[in-house]
Amino acid sequence: MKKVIIGDRIVKSVGEGSDKRNILDGVNVEIKEGEFVAVMGPSGSGKSTLMLALSGADRIDGGKVVFNGRDLSSVGENELADIRRTKIGFVFQQPTMLRNLNILDNIILPSIRDNRKNVAKITEKARALMKRTGIAELEKRDITQVSGGQLQRAGLCRALMNSPAIIFGDEPTGALNSKSAQEIMELLGEINTDGTAVMLVTHDAKVAARADRIMFMRDGTIVSDLKLPRYDGTNMNGRMEKVSVKMREVGI
Numbered sequence: 638m639k640k641v642i643i644g645d646r647i648v649k650s651v652g653e654g655s656d657k658r659n660i661l662d663g664v665n666v667e668i669k670e671g672e673f674v675a676v677m678g679p680s681g682s683g684k685s686t687l688m689l690a691l692s693g694a695d696r697i698d699g700g701k702v703v704f705n706g707r708d709l710s711s712v713g714e715n716e717l718a719d720i721r722r723t724k725i726g727f728v729f730q731q732p733t734m735l736r737n738l739n740i741l742d743n744i745i746l747p748s749i750r751d752n753r754k755n756v757a758k759i760t761e762k763a764r765a766l767m768k769r770t771g772i773a774e775l776e777k778r779d780i781t782q783v784s785g786g787q788l789q790r791a792g793l794c795r796a797l798m799n800s801p802a803i804i805f806g807d808e809p810t811g812a813l814n815s816k817s818a819q820e821i822m823e824l825l826g827e828i829n830t831d832g833t834a835v836m837l838v839t840h841d842a843k844v845a846a847r848a849d850r851i852m853f854m855r856d857g858t859i860v861s862d863l864k865l866p867r868y869d870g871t872n873m874n875g876r877m878e879k880v881s882v883k884m885r886e887v888g889i
């Protein structure tokens with residue numbers, strides 16, 4: 638299967654002189670088209686840093702990241718920003734949205750910035766996504782007038798506006814109650830089934846258990862990899878048990 642992202646001996650360092658240290662220390666990663674990958678590891682092990690490196694949001698200090706066949710280190714700032722805007726979706730624990738815009742306008746804003754001519758088409762797509770994620774009736778609401786789960790759905794709509802090849806999520810369910818978290822995971826699962834690769838950073842075994850593969854990090858390296866059968870809606874308890882056993886094994 639085609640690879641969406643290849644990370645080859647990625648090094649990211651911080652600090653200067655004798656304080657310099659590698660927070661990513663030669664990480665190798667491959668994410669295939671349509672794959673669902675989770676990243677787990679203790680706090681400070683480098684999960685978010687890895688996500689930022691793979692998504693081209695952060696420059697790396699060694700190795701390379703290849704996205705859809707393009708080596709990101711050879712890509713200029715403008716093209717890199719373009720790839721991030723049009724090929725990659727992000728969802729974070731708390732979606733950053735503008736307070737003076739309603740939900741619909743927040744969803745369409747990044748796409749309109751790129752393409753002012755097609756506002757009608759962009760709005761149509763946003764409405765279709767809002768319908769799909771169950772927030773169609775909230776388009777005129779202010780971002781302070783919706784629940785955390787509804788706001789996260791809006792964040793998901795915004796991430797999907799450009800039909801990205803991959804969605805990166807950093808604890809996307811971390812601030813939600815368990816029902817909303819489950820609903821967001823179901824939506825991410827559907828999006829993945831439709832062919833979008835998903836990479837989630839999470840501390841939650843239940844979230845990770847939905848993945849095809851879990852990478853376990855420690856001190857800036859991947860120390861273990863757990864493959865699970867493709868999720869078909871069954872045996873969640875068995876999957877979670879496998880994740881928990883592995884977490885204990887790698888000391889999380």
Ligand SMILES: Nc1ncnc2c1ncn2[C@@H]1O[C@H](COP(=O)(O)OP(=O)(O)OP(=O)(O)O)[C@@H](O)[C@H]1O
Binds near residue numbers: 651679680681682685
């Ligand atoms: N800009 C920076 N300058 C210095 N140190 C940094 C910087 N960014 C991250 N770090 C350090 O790099 C390490 C990895 O951070 P990172 O946020 O990737 O960890 P994480 O596994 O995502 O943690 P958490 O689970 O707590 O979110 C940590 O020790 C962190 O303090």
